[in-house]
Amino acid sequence: MGFIAKELEIASPIPPAKIFKAFVLDADELFPKIVPQAFKSVEILEGDGGPGSIKKITFGEAEQFKHAKHRVDVLDKEKFVYHYSWIEGDALMHVFEKISYEIKVEAGHDGGSVTKITTKFFTIGDVHLNEEQLNSGKEKVIGLFKAVEDYVLANPEYA
Template structure:
């Protein structure tokens, strides 16, 4: 069984600024600092932010789904502003998923605006098909909204 969830949010920031946040480790650092209700911790366990980097995500108690997992950066396309991660240990893999991928795309809309498109793709074996109900885009929506707020607050002065 294959599934996909998507969300788009317009940002009032140039795509280059949004990519500086999403295309690096900065988004994980921001999430760890600003979303304790969602993430107990976001730890860098391997790498420097490039392809092959591994993060250990531990969700706050009470957040639905798995308690945590390790994800690996599998694609960072600076030209097209696409970053993909896949769960490589724990979490959804322990619930019968053979693939759990998160993709962030920063799409240029205009000189001072962009869209962050968040996608979850997953594959689940048929024996565990009922676990598809555990997949939610809500944490990515929250991260996109946090990024929007952060980018709006930290706009360079145009004076």
């Protein structure tokens, strides 16, 4: 099995608790609402949404993949930490055993936040991926984060 890790930091004017709520805790409802072209639905198949839960993501028409299942590995609402792993579905492209994401939201400047995302790719066999392939996923994560951020900023009543 091969292993590749990529790190990403995204600064936001939104405080940590509020961006964590939107980007993590309310993601199952918000993602299909905010970016329906990318997410058709997110449903919990097993568990209560906490660690050990299994979720099925059905992607929207604009995506090249149809679905993925992910497992919640860690959810710490006080420390704003969330880890999950894609464990099944065509999004793994028969190349990855799993793809794990570690998200941590910290206080930033002027009351904002910094979201740190580490993506760990566990490949099947000795597969080599080029930077272009890895960076395409990074751009999608940034786009999704900014869409959530824009939604929160445009809806001041969102708590």
